[in-house]
Amino acid sequence: TSLTKEGVVRGKRLFNAACAICHIGGGTKTNQNVGLSTEELSGASPNRNTVEGLIDYLNNPTTYDGLKDISEIHPSIKAADVWPKMRSMQQQDLYDMSAYILYMNQVIPEKWGGGKQYY
Numbered sequence: 001t002s003l004t005k006e007g008v009v010r011g012k013r014l015f016n017a018a019c020a021i022c023h024i025g026g027g028t029k030t031n032q033n034v035g036l037s038t039e040e041l042s043g044a045s046p047n048r049n050t051v052e053g054l055i056d057y058l059n060n061p062t063t064y065d066g067l068k069d070i071s072e073i074h075p076s077i078k079a080a081d082v083w084p085k086m087r088s089m090q091q092q093d094l095y096d097m098s099a100y101i102l103y104m105n106q107v108i109p110e111k112w113g114g115g116k117q118y119y
Contacts, residue, residue: 003099011100014093018075018085026104026112034064037113038105054098055091 015023022029026036034040041049045066048057061074071079077094080086104112 003103007096008100008103011096011098011103014089015097015100018089019097026101035113036101036105038102038109040113041101041105049102051095051098051102054101055094058089058094058098 023036028035038049041047041053044053044057044064046053046056048054058075059077061070061076061078062068063070069078072082075083075086077086077089080089
């Protein structure tokens, strides 16, 4: 699958409907130290700074270090029974949302991802 304008627009719509409640502007309301910026996605294990990496995460989310399954606390295909918005998601939907996240990192990197906050 290749990146298209239509796919990014579709990804934005899907992201806003399913993800933006917690990830508005690419930040993360529940953990402000882990947003959707390229830097933060690159630091995850396995890294999530590619479409494939993000799709893998949306199918089977793990903690930032990759050691623990968090499908019960982060929307995922694996736990779609718990996450109603994930029930109708197809792999193409995950691709388009992932492409949108990476696209936003290229277009407005200074605003996307929320920036790190240290306490």
